[in-house]
Amino acid sequence: MAPNYLAILPEISLAVLAFILLVIDLRLPQGRKTVLAGITAAGLAAVMVLTVLFARPGAAPESVWGGMLRHDTAAFVFRLIFLFGAAVTALFTIGWKQIEKRGEFYVLMVLSTLGMTLMGAAGDLIMLFLAIETASIPLYVMAGFMTGDDKSTESGFKYLLFGALTSSVMVYGFSLLYGFGGTTDIYKLAAAVGSGELPVLGLLGALVLTLAGFGFKIAAVPFHFWAPDVYEGAPTPVTAFLSTASKAAGFAVVARFMLATFPAEVLPQGLSVIALISVLSMTLGNAAALSQKNIKRMLAYSSIAHAGYVLMGVAAASLLGVTSVVYYLAVYLVTNLAAFGVVIIFFNTAGSDEIKDYAGLSRRSPALALALMLAFLSLAGVPPLGGFFAKILVFAAAVEAGLIWLAIAGVLNAILGLYYYLMVLKVIYLDRSEKDDQPVPVARPHAIALVVCLLLVVFLGTIFGPMYDWSVLAASGLF
Amino acid sequence: MAFLQFLNDWPVLSLITFLPAVGGMALLLIPGDRKDTIYKVALGLGAAVFLLSLLVYLGFEVEGARYQFIEKYNWLPQLGISYHVAVDGISAPLVLLTGIVMFTGVIISQRIDERPREFFAFLFLLATGVFGVFVALDMFALFFFYEIAVFPMYLLIAIWGWKQTREYAAMKLTMYLFIGSVVSLVGALAMYFSSGLKTFDMLALEGANFPPEFQILWFPFIFIGFAVLGGIFPFHNWSPDGHVAAPTAVSMFHAGVLMKLGAFAALRVGIMLLPEGAKFHLPWIILLTLVNVVYGAYIAMVQTDFKYVIGFSSVSHMGLVVMGFASLTPEGYIGAGVQMVSHGIMTALFFAVVGMIYDQTHTRELSKLGGMVQKMPFVTFAFIIGGLVSMGMPGLSGFVAEFPIFMGVWLSDKPWIAIVGAISIVITAAYIIRLIRRVFFGEFPAEFEGHVHDVKPSEKFALGLLTLVLILIGVLPGVIVPMVEAGVDHVFALLGGM
Numbered sequence: 001m002a003p004n005y006l007a008i009l010p011e012i013s014l015a016v017l018a019f020i021l022l023v024i025d026l027r028l029p030q031g032r033k034t035v036l037a038g039i040t041a042a043g044l045a046a047v048m049v050l051t052v053l054f055a056r057p058g059a060a061p062e063s064v065w066g067g068m069l070r071h072d073t074a075a076f077v078f079r080l081i082f083l084f085g086a087a088v089t090a091l092f093t094i095g096w097k098q099i100e101k102r103g104e105f106y107v108l109m110v111l112s113t114l115g116m117t118l119m120g121a122a123g124d125l126i127m128l129f130l131a132i133e134t135a136s137i138p139l140y141v142m143a144g145f146m147t148g149d150d151k152s153t154e155s156g157f158k159y160l161l162f163g164a165l166t167s168s169v170m171v172y173g174f175s176l177l178y179g180f181g182g183t184t185d186i187y188k189l190a191a192a193v194g195s196g197e198l199p200v201l202g203l204l205g206a207l208v209l210t211l212a213g214f215g216f217k218i219a220a221v222p223f224h225f226w227a228p229d230v231y232e233g234a235p236t237p238v239t240a241f242l243s244t245a246s247k248a249a250g251f252a253v254v255a256r257f258m259l260a261t262f263p264a265e266v267l268p269q270g271l272s273v274i275a276l277i278s279v280l281s282m283t284l285g286n287a288a289a290l291s292q293k294n295i296k297r298m299l300a301y302s303s304i305a306h307a308g309y310v311l312m313g314v315a316a317a318s319l320l321g322v323t324s325v326v327y328y329l330a331v332y333l334v335t336n337l338a339a340f341g342v343v344i345i346f347f348n349t350a351g352s353d354e355i356k357d358y359a360g361l362s363r364r365s366p367a368l369a370l371a372l373m374l375a376f377l378s379l380a381g382v383p384p385l386g387g388f389f390a391k392i393l394v395f396a397a398a399v400e401a402g403l404i405w406l407a408i409a410g411v412l413n414a415i416l417g418l419y420y421y422l423m424v425l426k427v428i429y430l431d432r433s434e435k436d437d438q439p440v441p442v443a444r445p446h447a448i449a450l451v452v453c454l455l456l457v458v459f460l461g462t463i464f465g466p467m468y469d470w471s472v473l474a475a476s477g478l479f
Numbered sequence: 480m481a482f483l484q485f486l487n488d489w490p491v492l493s494l495i496t497f498l499p500a501v502g503g504m505a506l507l508l509i510p511g512d513r514k515d516t517i518y519k520v521a522l523g524l525g526a527a528v529f530l531l532s533l534l535v536y537l538g539f540e541v542e543g544a545r546y547q548f549i550e551k552y553n554w555l556p557q558l559g560i561s562y563h564v565a566v567d568g569i570s571a572p573l574v575l576l577t578g579i580v581m582f583t584g585v586i587i588s589q590r591i592d593e594r595p596r597e598f599f600a601f602l603f604l605l606a607t608g609v610f611g612v613f614v615a616l617d618m619f620a621l622f623f624f625y626e627i628a629v630f631p632m633y634l635l636i637a638i639w640g641w642k643q644t645r646e647y648a649a650m651k652l653t654m655y656l657f658i659g660s661v662v663s664l665v666g667a668l669a670m671y672f673s674s675g676l677k678t679f680d681m682l683a684l685e686g687a688n689f690p691p692e693f694q695i696l697w698f699p700f701i702f703i704g705f706a707v708l709g710g711i712f713p714f715h716n717w718s719p720d721g722h723v724a725a726p727t728a729v730s731m732f733h734a735g736v737l738m739k740l741g742a743f744a745a746l747r748v749g750i751m752l753l754p755e756g757a758k759f760h761l762p763w764i765i766l767l768t769l770v771n772v773v774y775g776a777y778i779a780m781v782q783t784d785f786k787y788v789i790g791f792s793s794v795s796h797m798g799l800v801v802m803g804f805a806s807l808t809p810e811g812y813i814g815a816g817v818q819m820v821s822h823g824i825m826t827a828l829f830f831a832v833v834g835m836i837y838d839q840t841h842t843r844e845l846s847k848l849g850g851m852v853q854k855m856p857f858v859t860f861a862f863i864i865g866g867l868v869s870m871g872m873p874g875l876s877g878f879v880a881e882f883p884i885f886m887g888v889w890l891s892d893k894p895w896i897a898i899v900g901a902i903s904i905v906i907t908a909a910y911i912i913r914l915i916r917r918v919f920f921g922e923f924p925a926e927f928e929g930h931v932h933d934v935k936p937s938e939k940f941a942l943g944l945l946t947l948v949l950i951l952i953g954v955l956p957g958v959i960v961p962m963v964e965a966g967v968d969h970v971f972a973l974l975g976g977m
Binding site: 383422 | 554555558619623624627638646650653658661664665669671
């Protein structure tokens, strides 16, 4: 079989982009380095265009490169999601002093994105592990990028330690799987597991071990301990990237791996474990978010909670379930990017992430306040914003799968969520500060990124058809 | 009416649903400091919405099809979600009610000084949600609009409300209503999957014939979830606090229209789609409504704050609506349908009066008020008409609404509920007469001398419009009862002709 270069066109172009950035960085004089962010964003957008034009998978999923990668719609849709997240993040780094003049940051980000696109497509345990590490290692550096800042350094180091620990546990799980199945190919493993001849207890052990690694990527309870500190300490653009693209990549793996390797017919306990993690993540994330004073920490806990909602779709293990996962992640990506965008813009002016300092934002910048309101309401699941439909989909998936208790837990959590989002909106719209008359300027690239994200939030919340169809296609490729 | 035939060729319901939201967004484009322009544009928009709702009401053919002005477009056909709207005999009057309350609410909001642009924008967004729920025939669309209607309340109360309690009340209200709606949502999803029809279209789901066990299991979730917004005991607690904390126009809209939203959705999704569940559960739910009616009235009587009296009177009167539903008799449903309109107009009138008095006296303590008739004779007249409606005086709309409800309850197998419920009429008379005496008659406090004046002509117009409706329904019940009856007939066709 001839190697299918088109299937890895996005990865090739990302590698080229990283190289180009490295060269440009060397050539540019110190004063002009701020164009790097723009180049990165434009490059990532170009990769998206290339992917859409040339790397579209056929109707039937196929294994390429000796089974290392899958060329299917799921990989395709997730690639676009990661690339979009990275491009927007690049725009948000403009104006962030410790980052915007350092080319290596953008190189790292592009390489991390490369790892994510591979995560979305990996069809082999070895490939999967390499992809996860390629995505994670640059993120460790990025989280600790502000070397002069203790919190950032701590954040990078903490992230590294947790990442190293969980990925070693995950590799141990992989080795068990290899031991039971005799192959590293996920789909051949699936066939071996599906035959029902493998020991259930052993498989369950392997499942729990691998979940440690995946749970770390998606920040689900009980592998979430790193998230609040890392989110708070890391430069906010990195936090945005971590909580959106990186989390989506984790879910791409969870969805593919869980469905293929641990089918519900053989291992129903596996889905119970996922459902349990889902409830714990939602409840713990939302409960802890209630009392946060720092907006980045609050968003960290809220992102743990959202991981819980998405896991509801995984636990349903149905076509609708996985469809809801894809749809939810797309909505969550654009919504959370918008929310972090506002946090970044505000920090650039005010130098603070404390929620109380957001008082009077609606007077200082009505547009920014409106943007944050739309983003938070979407996260809370209020129509006509994307979050509403995404939540309905995951709840529907749970109900369809007969997991009524999970759906009830989900809706009760949605109420908790609404509470703390409203508390922030209250500070913005109701509280006053002495700085009411000092406007918060919004730079043009930031404004563009915000508007694009928010338009998508509204679009995904009113015109469901296009993204729903893509989500169904992506989901059906995984079965 | 025949000359309104042309409406059938118009997407009139979409127009009425989306005009407020679009107009509200357009308001945001006006510079914030041009408050006069903002008010005028809002007024124009409110008038347009009111006229449209009047056209819908007049254009509805009582003898005609069950649902009229139907519009149906695919929204997400893969999941059976459509944008399907129409009005029937029960929702058409509610559309008119929303139009009237919206319009009068805007008229009396001239004094809003703090960010009026955003205030009206949120108010109109709220109206879109309300209209959407009243006209939706697709369950998904209904939830979509329902939650649009719930959220703007938070900001409207929290930003423009009464300083002492607004944050608490706004959050309490939002939480209660959101809990109610998501609980109903789970029930709705269960219906969607259990029907096997792969559609959210309520007309299709009406024929789904859910198994009785399923209906009995899920009916309470859906009915109570929505009825929270209707103020059903013991989940009524958000309502007086919310009403009191809200700015006047929002109180009017909230008590006048939004609470009907809960009762209406409970009817549309709960009773009409799960008739067996309704027959099983409503006989005990009627006891809850009895508590609403009597206890609500009693609590209203002991309040010392003018606005709280009205707030609890809403709890009591909305209890009558749900009691009418729970009676499971056609008379009860007709009464409930009329009561939704009658109470909506009446309570909007009450809150408008409370707002007008508070704006000038800066107090709502009954012990500090008095003699208002000397300065505001027209307001006094309007309030007394509203009060008589509240007591169910014949010749006014309250009688047309409440008499059939009690009759329906009497005809059901528990006449004693009608007897106990009728006590509320006595209590209502007691607190209304007390209010009228304390606030409008007696001695005019010296401290108000000089700064309490009669209200503006525009405000008199608003009160006059509301009063007129109350009298019109009372004198000519024919303007509304046959329409509601037509809607109720269809409900009973679903309930199996009890």
